[in-house]
Amino acid sequence: MKNMQYFAPRGVDEALDYLAEYGEKATVLAGGTDLVPRVNYYELLPDIILYVGGIGTDYIREEDGKLAIGAGTTWSSLITNPFVKARARVLAEAAAKGGCTAIRNAATIGGNIVNASPAADLVAALLALDAEVVIRSAKGKRTAALEGFFTGPGATVLDPDELVTEIRVPFVKGNGVFLKLGRRRAMTLSVVNTAVRIRLEGTVCKEARIAVGSMGPTPIRCVEAEKVVTGQPVDPALLDTCAETAITETSPVDDKRASAWYRKKAGRNLVRRALVLAAGIEG
């Protein structure tokens, strides 16, 4: 039996010191909803558990024209927070569709990002909102666009001594919609999810963001599909083409939740439905 250790730093700097010292040996624990099942079934036997629930990153505030969300903020807080509701409603909608109350009371926004699941519901919403992550280490601080943060399933650009401490969401305009297709309504991982944001002037789309999850090795922003609608008058035929294009940018796999074939069919329809809702047209 190995001599597992546990540390619970009381601040960000202290947490970063532990990471500087132990690096890859330290497994960062936040809400535990993704991590602990793997510990319980011995898929993961950490040398060191570094619990970051007590380092003061549970906050949501408005700062420099952005929403600053501490990485330790729970999904439950995202759902009820008035700033999130006013500035990033699509994020609250995504949070409300995850797990159940008891899961959302523990699960954190930072955990959903760093766990780097292709199916991460909050990530789809954050991609539609042009979010950035604040990454800190004992050596310094950097900010990275969330798009580009993921390098594969469970893999990110984070170095072993780095910690995501904050998520920044600019005050973007337009109407956001998050939709999720799971195997059932509650307590389900996404077979496909999508978050879209559309800014219209009259009927013309001035800006579009389209993100999908569970449709490839990472959550995907569908930039070609965005180009299809941007600058165009929005009508059902255009949204058909847009949704078709979005799916050409994905590479889903067969897994226990669904086949790749099904994901493409259902994903196309889900994206189209989200676009129709966001554009507020008769679909």
Place this chain on the structure above:
Amino acid sequence: MKYTLSFTLNGREVDVLVKPNDTLLDVLREKLQVLSPKRGCDTGDCGACTVLLDGEPVRSCLTIAMTAAGREVKTIEAFTSRDGKLHPLQEAFHEHGATQCGFCTPGMLLSSISLLEKNPKPSRDEIVEAISGNLCRCGAYLEVIEAIEAVANGEGKE
């Protein structure tokens, strides 16, 4: 390594030696002999291990025990008085046949208690949402919903 974990359990201070990978469920059931939280799946899917942590429902099987240090944990035992008088929701579950095998009941009750504390008059949809993370293999969901509605409507026993 073993660590001394101190927390409040149903109003009582407890100290217990735990390993870093012990969950709160492990500690409650195996070290403190509090057997109402059930081990169903150990992955957070079933809800049978639900406890209240600082008043909010969480999965004790997903809660690393050490993270409960200094916090308040409540299991269903906290809601039954010393003379054996049941909580109104327990009474209602009994009245409405909302327990069959009983395995999900402690977790189901804690989710329900938490709901009514925050929202004394929930809609049916809100009730369904509140218990959506508690699986009942007997399928007594309708009876559970009826029991919660009965308490919300003040039909519980005095």
